Structures are given as C-alpha cells and as structure tokens.
Amino acid sequence: MSNPSSNILLESGTNELEIIEFHLEKQLANGETKTCYYGINVAKVREVIRVPDTTDYPNAQPHMIGVFSSRDILTPLVDLAGWLGVPTSSVNSNKYVIVTDFNRMTNGFLIDSISRIHRISWNDVESPSQFLESGEQDCVVAVVRKEGKLIMILDFEKIIADINPELSMEKYDVKVDRSVNLNQTMVSKRNAKTVMVVDDSAFIRSLIQDTLSTAGYNVIACKDGGEAHEKLMDVERIAKEENLAVSELIDAIVSDVEMPRMDGMHLLKRLRDTEAYCNTPIVMFSSLMSDDNRTKALSLGANDTITKPQIGKLVSLMDGLIFS
Template sequence: MSEKGSGMQSAILTESGTNELEIIEFHLHKQMPDGSSKTAYYGINVAKVREVIRVPETTDYPNAQPHMVGVFSLRDRLIPMVDLAGWLRVKTRPDQAGKVVIVTDFNNMANGFLVDSVSRIHRVSWEDVESPSQFLEAGENDCVVAVVRRDGNIIMILDFEKIVATINPELSMEKYDVTQDRRVAFNDRIVAQRESRTILVVDDSAFIRKLIENTLSTAGYHVITAKDGGDALEMLTDIEEHSRAENQPVNTFLNALVSDVEMPRMDGMHLLKRLRDNPLFTALPIVMFSSLMSDDNRAKALQLGANDTITKPELGRMVGMIDRMVGIAE
C-alpha cells in the first residue's frame, strides 16, 4: 500500500451513510513452548496506514523507549520503528527475515510498526465491529478497542494512540495539564458556570476517553462518557425520552457532545448524522475529536452538522472551544 491510496481511504472513512470502514489484517506468529507457532490476528484502520514496507535499515536512537527498534528514513522523514510484538508481550522469532513494517500516519505523527505479516484488507460495517467484552476490556490500560470476526478468526483492533503515547511520552496528550493552561480561566464564577453544564464524551479508547474526561472535569464540567457510537445513541435516546416526558429542552440534561470518529457499532460521523436528523438535537453543540481529522474529514464533519473539529493531539483547544459553544461568559 502506498500514499497514493490516501485519498480513497479518506473517502471511504467519511462515507457517513454507509457506517463502514476498511481494516488491514496483520499477524504476529507467537512462538509456543513446544516449538510450534500460533497466529495472532490484529487489525488497524486503513485510514491510519500510510504504507506497508519491507523492514528498513534502522539507526539506534539514544535513550530510546523500550521496544523502539531504532529510527529509519522514509521520504526525507525520520520515523521510529516499534517492535509491536515486544510491546504486546507476544514472543515471536527474533530475526526480521520476511517481516514487514506498517507505517502509520495519525495525530500528526508517523510511526513504523514491525509485524510478522500483512494479510488482506476487509471492508466491514461498524455494526459488525464489536466492543471488547468486559472480560477483555481492562479499563484505561487496555490496548484493544474493538474486535472483528472474519473467516473463523478473531481480529483484535489495537489502540495505536495508546501504543504511540507509551513509545513517545513527550508527544502524548497525557502531558497536557489544563490547570497550567493560561488560556483557560479558573475563577470561581467561570468554574461555577461549567459545573452547571453536562458534556457527553464518546470514544472507544478508554485511554483517550479518560484524558478528555479528566481535562473537562478538572475545568469544572460535569462529564458523562460512552464507549462507542452505539452506547452513545442509547444514552441520547434516554435523554430524548426524558426531554419529551418532562417537556424540557435537551440542554436541561445535556449541553454538548465530544465524539471520536472511528468506533465500534456506530462511527462518529454516522452518530452525528443521526443526531442532526433528530429535531431535538439540531442545536446540540457537537465537536468531532479524532486522530484522523484530515481536511476532507473536517469538511465532511462540518457538512454533516458538527460545530467544530479537533485533531487528537490538540487537547489544549478543548476547554476553550466548549466554553464558547455552551455560553460560558467571562
């Protein structure tokens, strides 16, 4: 796969009416104690992949994070290469012969992930992308955001944002502290206004969801969360029922929504379209917050009725943007 496919990938991602995505299936060959190997199946959204290449020559990087093999040059960019099996604690054969590197590009960062093989591309409906079960989901430390069943195999969709954050902690959104942001007011009157507003945060990554929740709640907002688009729609349906039963406007119960784009069961673009088609939610402030917020995706989100968009590294824009949308006055 090469960069020339990026336009097609972007178009696929933003087909809001289809609620579909494409994933690349890749493998790690786990070495078993008896000397045999067992194939572990993983997946990544095509829209996050720049290309798949043979294993390049790498240069050691001083004081690198664990599982960072080194850095390599690709089209005049220096890109870190991560031993994905090592990060996942999957024991694979140590030699790199026959292996490949998946080069990703999201959150305005490029990274290379060393894997044993890449299999094929699957086009699936988000409705067929399952959230991890409670047994699999380990809260904010989990690295699996979704599961896809194909050809009798279970394909784990990994939380690459979380993986990148551990490899490049200096670039992680975890570094952002809203209390140290001089752009954000924290006087008693402003905080009291925020405390009267409720924000729904929707993201399939428990890691990202917690970061957003902590930022908004530290600023004073009351925050509720949903783990995917389907979960969010169920919560919003309950809010709609309360609104109608009590003859109260929606903003009595909810003041704004922050949603990821790629999520199991229902993606953020489809959720956005469903809400804007509902008269009760036409005025609800909605922010799309995604690692895949290209110019095309931003245009599509705005066309569908989003009030604004944020690319995930720009967490520092969140509170100020929400303040303006929900009428927080200085």
Template sequence: MSTSSSTILTESGTNELEIIEFHLEKQMPDGSKKTCYYGINVAKVREVIQVPETSDYPNAQPHMIGVFSSRDILTPLVDLAGWLGVPTSKEIDKKFVIVTDFNRMTNGFLIDSISRIHRISWNDVESPSQFLEAGEQDCVVAVVRKDQNLIMILDFEKIIADINPELSMEKYDVTADKSVDLNQKMITKRNAKTIMVVDDSAFIRNLILETLSSAGYNTIACKDGGEAHDKLTELAEIAKKEDVPVSELVDAVVSDVEMPRMDGMHLVKRLRDSDVYKEMPIVMFSSLMSDDNREKALALGANDTLTKPEIGRMVALMDQFILK
C-alpha cells in the same frame, strides 16, 4: 502495498470502514507457532513496506528498534510484538513494517505478515468484553469476527503514547493552562453544563473526561457511538416526559470518529436527522481529522473538529459553544 486515505476512506455517514488485517506469529513453548490476528483502520496507514535499514537512537524507549527515513520523515520503528508481549521470531528479514500517519505523527510498526483489506460495517465491530476492557491500560479497542478468526483492533494512540510519553496528551494539565479561564465565576458556569464524551479508547476517553471535569464541566461517558445514541435517545425521552428542553440534561457532545457499533460520523448524521439534537453543539475529536475528514464532519453537521493532540483547545472550544 500502499494506501491513500483520500481514495479508500468510506463515504461519510455510512457507518462503514476498511481495516487492514495483519498477523504476528506467536512462538509457543513447544516450538509450534500460533497466528495472532490484528487490525488497523486503513485511514491510519500510509504504506506497508519491507523492513528498512534502521539507525540506533540514543536512550530510545523500550521496544523501539531504531529510526528510519520514510519519505524524508525521521520515523521510529516499534517492535509491536515486543510491546504486546507476544514472543515472535527475532529474524526480521522476512517481516514487514506498517507505516502509520495520524495524530500528526509518522511511526513504523514491525509485524510478521500482512493479509488483506476488509470493508465492514461498524455494526459488525464489537466492543471488547468487560474483562478485556480493563481500563486505561487496555490496548484493544474493538474486535472483528472474520473467517472464524477474531481480529483485534489495537489502540495505536495508546501504544504511541506509551512509547513516546513526551508526545502524549497525558502531559496536558488544564489547571496549569493559563489560557483557560479558571476563576470561580467561570467554573460555576461550567458546573451547570454537561458534556457527553464518546470514545472507544478508555485511555483517551479518561483524558478528555479529566480535562473537562477539571475545568468544571459535568460529563457523561460512552464507549462507542451505539451507546451514545442509545443514551441520547433515553435522555430525549426523559426530557419529553418531564417537559423540559434536552439541554437541561446534556449540553454538548464530544465524539471520536472510529468506534465500534456506530462511528462518530454516523452518530452526527443520526443526531442532525432528529428534531431534538439538530442544534446541539457537536465537536469531533479524532486522530483521523485530515482536511478532507474535517470537511466531511462539518458537512454532516459537526460544529467543529479537533485533532487528538489538540486536547489543550478542548475547554476553550466547549466554552465557545456552550457558554455563549
């Protein structure tokens, strides 16, 4: 099974996505098995293959089985069940590997079986409950109900950051970045501005919030496009009631693309269709920001785009749009 993001990606702004459903077979204490249902956005998947021959890698991170060559790219193979704490069979000859390609990285994830592709509306993708969304350590960003099963959409950025900490955005510290102007005059200017940050991953959302606030910006956090749209509608009503421009309450939006309830592309479309938010700076920050997706985001009205490893460009870009 192989995929092509250029042909499978749904039309921008339609608030739809396609997910690949896959399974892990949990071994229960009584010897029985329980199927665990998971999902990943098709746009993140390069291909699904049988388990390849791997080579051991010295001092590998926990749950890294080894490395293999995927289209001439050295690719780590991750024991997904091991990372999730799901006990499964150790026999891997009948298992499969999902090869992902996002955040400018290629990774392989060991799974027990592949099911099928579902085309769904983001309206049907639910945010985890408050109990499940435990914070930065949570690895489930959304839930889809299909055929009386709950399909857990995993936070693969969080998993990769945990396994490859050297590649994680957590290592970025804006206060140590000499390319960012942190003199008191500039910090005071940023203190007068507010940026809304929209991302369904608590892990990523908190990294963005910390980066912007450390540079002096005020922030508003939203966990999905639906919450962001509701909050922006509320702010527009407050601005109208108080007879002030909405920029007195919020100056810009930084948004992920794939999110429950309403995706980032559809959020941009809705905001640009409104009189209040036609001109507000919007930057898309996503692991799926291919050249094609960048063109789609800009066509819908985004001012610019960033790929998720590029958090180091965030403050300078917001300065450019907000502090002209």
C-alpha cells in the same frame, strides 16, 4: 502496499470502514507457532513495506528498534510484538512494517505478515468489553469476527503514547493552562453544564473526561457511538416526559470518529436528522482529522473539529459553543 482508501472511514457517515488484517507469529514453549490476528484502520496507514535499514537512536524508548526515513520523514520503528508481550522470531528479514500517519505523526510498526483488507460495517465491530473488562491500560479498542477468526483492533494512540510519553496528551494539564479561565465564577458556570464524551479508547476517554471535569463540566462518558446514541435517545425520552428541552440535560457532545457499533460520523448524521439534537453543539475529536476530513465533518453538521493532540483547545472550545 500504499494506502488505497485513506478516507473510507469518513465518507458521509456511512458507518463503514476498511481494516488491514495483519499477523504476529507467537513462539510457543513447545517450539510451535500460533498466529495472532490484529487489525488497523486503513485510514491510519500510509503504506506497508519490507523491513528497512534502521539507525540506532540514542537513549531510545523500550521496544523502539531504531529510526528510518519514510518519504524524507524521520520515522521510529516500533517492535509491536515486544510492546504487546508476544514472543516472536528475532529474524526480521521476512517481516514487514506498517507505516502509520495520524495525529500528525509518522510511525513504523514491525509485524510478521500482512493479510488483506476487509471492508466492514461498524455494526459488525464489537467492543472488547463484550469479551473482557477493559480499562485505561487496555490496548484493544475493538474486535472483529471474520472467517472464524477474532481480529483485535489495536489502540495505536495508546501504544505511541506509552513508547514516547513526550508526545502524549497525558502531558497536558488544564490546571496550569493560562488560556483556560479557572476562576470560581467560571467553574461554577461549567458545573451547571453537561458534556457527553464518546471514545472507544478508555485511555483517551479518561484524558478528555479528566480535562473537562477539572475545568468544572459534568461529563457523561460513552465507549462507542452505539452506546452514545442509546443514551441520547433515553435523554430525549426523559426530556419529553418531564416537558423539558434536551438542551437542559445535554449541553454539548465531543465524539471520536472510529468506534465500534457506530462510528462518530454516522452518530453525527443521525443526531442532526433529529429535531431534539439538530442544534446541539457537537465537536469531532479524532486522530484522523485532515483538512479534507474536517470538511466532511462540518458538512455533516459538526460545529468544529479537533485533532487529538490538540486537547488543550478543548475547554475553550466548549466554553465558546456552550456560553456564546
């Protein structure tokens, strides 16, 4: 099963996406099994294959089964059920592997079965906080109700960062980045500016917020495009009541693309259609930012784009957009 629609998420801010539903079969104490339903954005999937032959990798991280060749790329195979703490059968012969391609990395995830592709609106994708109190360690970024099932959309960036910390954005520390001006004068200038950060992953959102805050910026954090839009409309209303320009309250926006309720491209499109935010600096910060998707983001009005591993570029980019 190859990727049939790698760009559906980013088609002109339509606020739609396609997800692949897949399953893990949880082994219960009484010998029975329970199907656990999960999902991943089609745009992150290169292909779905039968379990390949793997080679053991020395000193591998926990839950890494081994490595295999995927289109001539050395690819780690991750025991997804093991990482999630879901006990499943140890027999892999009838299982599948989802091969992902995002953040300029290729990874394989072992699953029990593949179901189907659902095309849905982000309006129908719910934030997990509606079900439970999500924190930085939560690996569920969204929930989809489909045919009486709850399909959990997993935070694959968080999973990869946990298994291979060397590839994680957590390695970045703005305080030791010599390319970022951290003298008191510049930090004070940033103290007078406010950036809105929009990302459904609490893990990623915290990293972005910490990076910008450490550099001196004030940060307003939102967990999805819907919350961001609501807050920005409130800011516009307050600005009108106090006879202020919106730019005196919000200086820039950094937004993820795939999010519950309203995706980042649709948020961008709606903001650019308003007089209040037509000129606000907006940067799209996504794991799916290919050259083609960057072109689409710029065509909708984004000032720039960043692929998520490139968090080291964020402060300098904000400085250039806000102080130029």
